[in-house]
Amino acid sequence: MEIIELIDGCRKWHKKAQNELYDKYAPRLFAVSLRYVADRDLARDVLQEALIKIYKNIGSFTLTDDKAFYCWMHRITVNTALNHLRKDLKNKLNTEIQNFENEISNDTYEESFSVYDEIIACIGSRALFTMVGELPDGYRTVFNLYVVEGFSHKEIAEQLDITINTSKTQLFKARKMLMSKINGIVKNNTLKEVV
């Protein structure tokens, strides 16, 4: 079914179109949901809520471009996940604001990035996805919003109702933790296993 037919069918609440939309997009959206909400049950709830919103409001989507349509659904899923997280995320994020620059020198920090080019490519997406999922809620959320969605710290601060410094700190911590996880894999020679 063409994307135009699919959207049109969903607008008219045709079950076949709704079914096809689910089959086509639910796996990708579930991955998005899991990226923000580590808990699988909660991620399932997020996806369910997001899908209901999508089906209900698909009438308001006027374009027929596949990418735009996915972007729209992606955005709804991210916002729904953030709504779930937002309740207690602020407390978690504001509790520890430390200057991590003191703990690790900038040189070491920057040098360390250059090592990971090939490693990350070898690790593969699944393993990386798991690693990101293992990050604490605050780190993971800011990391996802900044790195994957491309939001600025200002936007993240506005969305999560936190300060810009908190956002920066969380990102710094997230990167550091992710690096240490990757280091751990390399050191333990478990890269092959992971891959």
Next chain:
Amino acid sequence: MKSPEKNFDELIKQQLSDIEIQPPAPLKKQVFGKLAMLAFFRYIKRNSLFVLLLLMISVLGIFSYNASRETGSDPKENNGYKSSSYKTDNENDNTAAQKNQDITFDEKKSDATHNENTTHNSNSNTNNNTQDLADNTTGSEKNIQPETEHSAAKTAVAPAINNSQKRHDDNLTSNLATSASGTPTEILPEYENNDHTQGNNLAINKSGTALQETSNAAASGVQEINKTTGYSPNVRTEFAISEMLTLPGLIDTENSLKVSYPPAPVNKMRQPLSWSVGMNIGHSLLQYPLTRLPENRDDDTYSYSSTLYYPSITAGIDIRAEKRHLFFEAGVQYARFTENIKSDNVLINPQNHQFYNFTGQTMNVDTGGGSYHYFWICDSVPRLLDSVWTWKIDTTYLNLYDTVNTKVYDTLHHPEWRNSYTFIELPLSVGWQYNFGKLNVGIKTGPIMSLLVGTKGFVPSGRNEQAYMNTLDSEFKKFSMGLSWHIATMVSYLINERILLECQPYYRMNLKSISTSSGYAMKNNSLGITVGVRYFF
């Protein structure tokens, strides 16, 4: 050159962006279960109009059926009961009805046996007494002798009984009537000071005494009684009852034998429907935003305010059928609701709905994302157009429009425009009113079916700060149907017997909005006032 951090981020992003994970199988069932429920409620919502219409038709049917049943009652009933004790207040309606029923019941009894009952002064029931009176009068033909005897005896005891009951008009009727068929009875002085009804009873007595079987024809004012002579007892009883019941209050003081018939008091139970036609004009005083954007649009952050604008009027004509305090109203009205919309965020220019070829292009990238800007040379001045809707996802920019010959709009930072919706509406209402002399107050409520016949204005669409405008005409289909419910209080003043001036503050709330396939909706919740004039046929 990219910093190592950026490079690291991009590597991770590339890895994470296209992952697919199969959701748990039960999720699909849950989602579609919820969707089925939503579809059901959607169905109910869509058909609520018809359900309400059906309900209104049923109410109207019951109302008109009851009305026709009461106005079309048989002539016998209409001629018969004209109780002087009937008062204009509602509370007496039940009494009147009760009396009517009792009379009918008593008619079934035989005359002869009832002659014996004429001595039963202890009756507290009005109708039994009336029955006695009637039987005695009309039954004189058959039982004249025994009746006389009875009556003589009764006359003797009457004062004693009447002493105890002299304020009981009905019992007096009984006593006096009993003596009527006998010898002329002298009216006791104590009766003379009794109330109005007592005088009436006296008249009955007099006429009764004057009416010997042979001289009935000469008696004035009681011809109807005389005519009954040849009728069956039951028929005669009926006439007699009607005549007796007509008499109270109708005696000419100068000639007690002459019964004067003033206009019969109107029995409101049988009052026909009163029809009137009204014309009214109204205006909203408070109005909630008319144009509603789709719900749950998480990706859009519109910020605009709507205020009531002029005109937001209704003007119509209606027909009212009223009966006592209740009334039913149906009409047709023209309605036009207008709102003024202001926004700080939406960048639009609804005036330039044209197609242009772009003469320049640039891309602006900032921390908030990126957007394409196109230049358009107008009067030798390059003007900036926001024509391409860009979407920032995963740090790449996706064009959602064809950039050639697309619709373009000027950038307006503080747009303001007016939306108006024109309807032909069918208001139906039932109401209750109470009159204080010339002043009536009441309340009415009912549905208003609205048929959209025209729109004017725009509706914003798209992203924050990059919105474009659709005309309302392109969004809303003509002749879409909406449903509202209104409740109004009424104050009206009768300036003469046929013309009434009305003033009605009202509140109308939206039941079924007029929505578009894009998710926009028009809802009208408003508070207003109408003034009008009503003419009674």
